[in-house]
Amino acid sequence: MIQVAVLGYGVVGSGVVEVIESNKAAVNQKAGNELNVKYILDLRDFPGDPHEAKVVHDMNVILDDPEVQIVCETMGGVKPAYEYSKKALEKGKSVCTSNKELVAKHGPELLQIAKANNCNYRFEASVGGGIPIIRPLNDCLTAEKIENITGILNGTTNYILTKMERAGADFETVLKEAQELGYAERNPEADVEGYDARRKIAILASLMMGKNVDSEKVFTEGITRITADDFVYAKAAGMTIKLLASAKPVSEDEVLAMVTPCMVSKENPLAMVNDVFNGILVTGNMLGDAMFYGKGAGKLATASAVVADVIDCARNMGRTLPCYWEDVDAKFASVDEVERSFFLRVEKSAADAVLTAFPGAKEVVVADRADAAYITAPVSEKACAEKCVALGNALLSKIRLA
């Protein structure tokens, strides 16, 4: 029997206990051993909960119990999750986590500590919820040079953009509705400003580069300025608008990483990733495009990914599984020179100014509008920004094309 401790009895933590129980036979078969949740660490008590007796308030109880071999860290946040994870690994206990913030910040250090102690630090659940994406990068696409990763990595913003598209509604209206339904937080900043997505793309980019990609250095723009008007033109152009997180190696140790709303052609497989779903498109030099799609969040989907990691740890006791993520910082390529087309929506009065500033721009024609919209020929980020300054207040929207 393998004893497991769960840190944090919140949404994901209670899901982990539920998955281990509900799928007991399948889980134990795959683990090659019986898994048992011995402790649940939480500040709270849970009177009446069937696992009430397992709840402890002191991390040392878990650290000092040599029977505990695997720890599920489902607390979130850096403090005290970082310290707890580190101490557990130092004692040779494997740690499986859904904590993207901690992985993005201290992943390589914790991986090294795991290696030094012949155990594992696993984080499949930190990106894409229940969608397998960490293992595919680490263990499946091993014969590939990864040329690009582009994903819809945040369910909340994807839900909002999907609703805006379908209902023709504005951002604020849909955000409010999403908050009422519990799909968006009361303080939605981390989602709508793209901070959640940039942590996740930083983790994927780190695995792609084999080096540390600092999430805070990722060029990031949220979705708060996307309007119902933008969707009217997107539709007319055979496109939709998605918050895309992308990373691309430009050399051995230099990465180009961005999180921005993008106009996406309906031909792009990411265009059909709707509602709270996530999709991650990985381009390999041999494989071409592969996409991984599914529920990017949710109690049981995320917990299922944590338990799959627990099973991996159980299968590999005393053995550290390979994970290529050195504690060396990747350099960031400047986005300034990246060339692409832009969608520009302007006051009708500025139409000539757009066509002069952006030779070859094509109008997106929609009848009976007081504004006008264009898709530019490929132009660098920097040049586009400079030209847009000249448009002044007549510029209503600027959205990158994927």
Next chain:
Amino acid sequence: MIQVAVLGYGVVGSGVVEVIESNKAAVNQKAGNELNVKYILDLRDFPGDPHEAKVVHDMNVILDDPEVQIVCETMGGVKPAYEYSKKALEKGKSVCTSNKELVAKHGPELLQIAKANNCNYRFEASVGGGIPIIRPLNDCLTAEKIENITGILNGTTNYILTKMERAGADFETVLKEAQELGYAERNPEADVEGYDARRKIAILASLMMGKNVDSEKVFTEGITRITADDFVYAKAAGMTIKLLASAKPVSEDEVLAMVTPCMVSKENPLAMVNDVFNGILVTGNMLGDAMFYGKGAGKLATASAVVADVIDCARNMGRTLPCYWEDVDAKFASVDEVERSFFLRVEKSAADAVLTAFPGAKEVVVADRADAAYITAPVSEKACAEKCVALGNALLSKIRLA
């Protein structure tokens, strides 16, 4: 250094050599060792080929060389691939294959021989080409009870159906064009009759059940009777037509498996899998739906999956990786009682007969047509078949709804 032998220097085999060479640094890093192709087994000689000197014509050269630790079986067919694979495994050499026919027929036996000899039999490339799907089932979704697998597993038929939809063309016309482009074989039977797809779903179903699912017992219907007229109505109903291969456990040891063309709602993620792409939708009891999408065939994509297996073998020398596929036959549930809606296209004269035989059937209205089409209320396979007999020659098409 780990010595590798490649059996069969055809499309996939030469791709394997190319991937190992082109991505040398990445492949060796992931393998944790240098991989070297020592032999290429083929009946032919390849004068002028850079690997000419590695070509051998006698399998015993490979079997008798203790340096060879990993064999890539990219010959296809059962004979002599079965014998060669068996002998290699008996000598403790791991075998990585793209051969779906052999895996579907002798998978569990070869897995057992591998286990007995502390080596591995790996077959990621046998389903979905370069798309990771075997490992996700074996190693990622381990905390799930899989409730359903439904996939577009054959690129040729998907290319044909996509072209029929877009061009409004008939099956024969598009098939001929696909043959000219090399997307379909001169003898297209294995693809268009669904035999290729049923081998692949049998492999996935076997992993899902942990038991042997005999591909020849899978209820199979090809796409040869799908017409341009069917696509006209599919479009009007907000659907498309795809060749779906599906498997669903109905009990511990009983599986329901089918390969048939299906009307698929545009809301279904499989509806957007177009051209030669494959997509596999896996439903888990905790995760819900996850989809794996990419190129289901092609030299380098398939070879990349073979090489990823080689890397796994290299990482796990002397250790057999878990694979749950017992050499016990799964039972097949009868399709007779499966209830679903059907699309029925009939002569206009039979409209009343349809509405009488299928209460609640809804007409799909398209102007200026000499035929008429209906979507029935859910009805069992058997009852539908019986009622359709009564429609006689007035029945023009019958297509299941996904």
